[in-house]
Amino acid sequence: MTDPAQHNAGKTCWNCPAVEFKGHVDFRACGQAAFSRAAEGQLVVECKRREEIGYFDPMSITYDACPEYEATEFGYLLRGMRVMILGMDGYLGWPLALKLAKLGCQVFGIDNMLRRELVAERGAQSVLPIGSMQERIESARELLGVEIDFRPIDLCDREEFFAYVEEVKPEAFVQYAEIPSAPYSMASVETATKTIYNNNIGTLNLMFAMRDYAPEASMIKLGTMGEYGSPLTGRPLFEGLFPGDAVLQHGDDEWSLGGELVPRDPVSFYHVSKVQGTFTMYESCKYWWLRGIDVMQGVVYGLHTPELMTDPSLNTRFDIDEWWGTVINRFVAQAVVGAPLTIFGSGNQIRGYITVADAMQCMIRLLASPPEPGQYEVVNQVTDVLSVRELAQTVARIGRDEFDLTPTIQRIENPRVEAEEHPYEVIHEKLEKDFGFSSQSNVEDEIRYMFKRLMEPSSRELIEASRDTLFPKTLWSGGEKTLEVVEADLDY
Numbered sequence: 001m002t003d004p005a006q007h008n009a010g011k012t013c014w015n016c017p018a019v020e021f022k023g024h025v026d027f028r029a030c031g032q033a034a035f036s037r038a039a040e041g042q043l044v045v046e047c048k049r050r051e052e053i054g055y056f057d058p059m060s061i062t063y064d065a066c067p068e069y070e071a072t073e074f075g076y077l078l079r080g081m082r083v084m085i086l087g088m089d090g091y092l093g094w095p096l097a098l099k100l101a102k103l104g105c106q107v108f109g110i111d112n113m114l115r116r117e118l119v120a121e122r123g124a125q126s127v128l129p130i131g132s133m134q135e136r137i138e139s140a141r142e143l144l145g146v147e148i149d150f151r152p153i154d155l156c157d158r159e160e161f162f163a164y165v166e167e168v169k170p171e172a173f174v175q176y177a178e179i180p181s182a183p184y185s186m187a188s189v190e191t192a193t194k195t196i197y198n199n200n201i202g203t204l205n206l207m208f209a210m211r212d213y214a215p216e217a218s219m220i221k222l223g224t225m226g227e228y229g230s231p232l233t234g235r236p237l238f239e240g241l242f243p244g245d246a247v248l249q250h251g252d253d254e255w256s257l258g259g260e261l262v263p264r265d266p267v268s269f270y271h272v273s274k275v276q277g278t279f280t281m282y283e284s285c286k287y288w289w290l291r292g293i294d295v296m297q298g299v300v301y302g303l304h305t306p307e308l309m310t311d312p313s314l315n316t317r318f319d320i321d322e323w324w325g326t327v328i329n330r331f332v333a334q335a336v337v338g339a340p341l342t343i344f345g346s347g348n349q350i351r352g353y354i355t356v357a358d359a360m361q362c363m364i365r366l367l368a369s370p371p372e373p374g375q376y377e378v379v380n381q382v383t384d385v386l387s388v389r390e391l392a393q394t395v396a397r398i399g400r401d402e403f404d405l406t407p408t409i410q411r412i413e414n415p416r417v418e419a420e421e422h423p424y425e426v427i428h429e430k431l432e433k434d435f436g437f438s439s440q441s442n443v444e445d446e447i448r449y450m451f452k453r454l455m456e457p458s459s460r461e462l463i464e465a466s467r468d469t470l471f472p473k474t475l476w477s478g479g480e481k482t483l484e485v486v487e488a489d490l491d492y
């Protein structure tokens with residue numbers, strides 16, 4: 001394995017967002033040959049930060065030899081990199097903003113506060129108290145000594161967004177600004193339409209903004225493991241693209257599948273919107289020589305990173321209701337207020353998971369190591385692969401043995417349309433092999449940490465106030481109903 005701090009030391013200006021390509025190179029005609037042409041010196045670049053060195057071969061300077069890069073525990077990072085986070089007020093956007101700012105990046109962000117609005121519409125709220133964006137930015141300035149630039153912009157508002165991108169000229173983008181709820185997207189034609197529109201038009205606007213104002217920037221776009229579904233054949237979930245030696249056999253014929261996008265089988269209209277996001281990005285890299293990494297992220301859980309732990313005024317949001325909470329977070333909240341931990345159907349559905357702290361580490365490593373121009377890269381961002389039943393049992397055990405609670409687990413009628421028994425083999429190698437990632441968390445410790453925080457009176461009261469929103473009722477077949485309990489009091 002590469003030294004985690006040095007995984008990108010040998011990358012060159014070819015991968016750097018601070019250079020501009022010179023001359024009339026038809027990249028599409030070059031295709032994969034572009035890389036070797038660059039090596040042969042047929043392609044020159046100019047550094048936007050070091051104009052004094054003039055035109056040069058993009059392969060001639062490596063990150064470890066360039067004074068614009070500095071060594072960090074996450075690899076070489078472009079000094080003061082301008083990163084724009086789309087969806088900065090969200091569960092993941094805020095901790096990423098803090099971490100990047102602490103690393104010396106110039107952090108810019110937008111959000112239209114849609115998440116706050118939609119959670120409130122459902123009668124719920126973040127059960128970790130959070131200040132307004134301005135209050136949190138002020139706290140970050142006082143407590144961490146960092147500056148963060150934020151604008152209340154809707155990514156679907158092309159004019160405002162393009163103007164901000166033109167002003168900042170980011171060197172990297174992180175696309176988090178989407179509506180991320182499967183049940184919300186299945187609740188009605190209105191919520192399905194809103195999800196598809198918001199997520200797809202937003203991403204499309206990002207692609208055009210990059211093409212016109214920041215073509216050398218790299219982008220990290222959030223996909224989800226739910227794009228793949230859970231193929232009943234047991235086909236492994238490769239990292240977005242088939243490996244080089246994959247073949248399709250039919251009758252007497254055989255074809256190579258190497259490098260092709262793997263099939264998608266999305267599990268809700270939200271996931272359908274994510275699949276379209278994948279194609280939007282894939283095509284933009286191809287048409288306009290943009291570069292980006294599509295992150296097929298597992299379900300994220302937990303609430304701590306070193307920066308978030310500094311002070312409660314830096315909290316990130318933490319939702320626990322049926323629509324906006326994710327599974328482990330919801331289980332812990334249910335256990336804290338004595339509500340049953342609800343598992344759907346058999347509970348043998350298997351999914352990939354990652355803590356918020358590990359997810360942040362991955363994001364910084366990916367930002368530190370942009371793909372080549374025109375390259376669409378995909379990683380599966382997962383550390384643990386577990387069944388929902390196992391997770392409920394682990395949460396219940398820790399609640400009982402270490403926090404003096406008496407959790408119960410219920411199997412309820414499954415409101416979703418999904419396989420309850422299925423093979424699930426996730427390939428997740430690239431982050432470790434190519435980007436130096438190594439997990440710093442584990443499921444039990446993160447659950448303990450969540451119990452500690454959620455049992456504080458301020459959070460416990462907020463969970464109590466949202467109690468009615470804990471029990472699931474949204475059906476994939478339409479409408480809502482009180483779901484039947486199939487089995488009460490499962491062992492753990």
Ligand SMILES: NC(=O)c1ccc[n+]([C@@H]2O[C@H](COP(=O)([O-])OP(=O)(O)OC[C@H]3O[C@@H](n4cnc5c(N)ncnc54)[C@H](O)[C@@H]3O)[C@@H](O)[C@H]2O)c1
Binds near residue numbers: 114175176198326
């Ligand atoms: N949290 C998870 O478990 C998980 C798992 C897999 C993938 N993802 C993906 O990661 C991304 C971030 O997830 P999250 O959990 O932080 O969600 P979140 O809802 O907390 O954050 C998204 C933020 O984007 C904002 N937003 C939405 N539409 C916008 C628009 N048009 N313009 C500006 N801002 C907009 C929201 O107000 C919110 O603050 C999403 O794309 C989601 O699909 C999340």
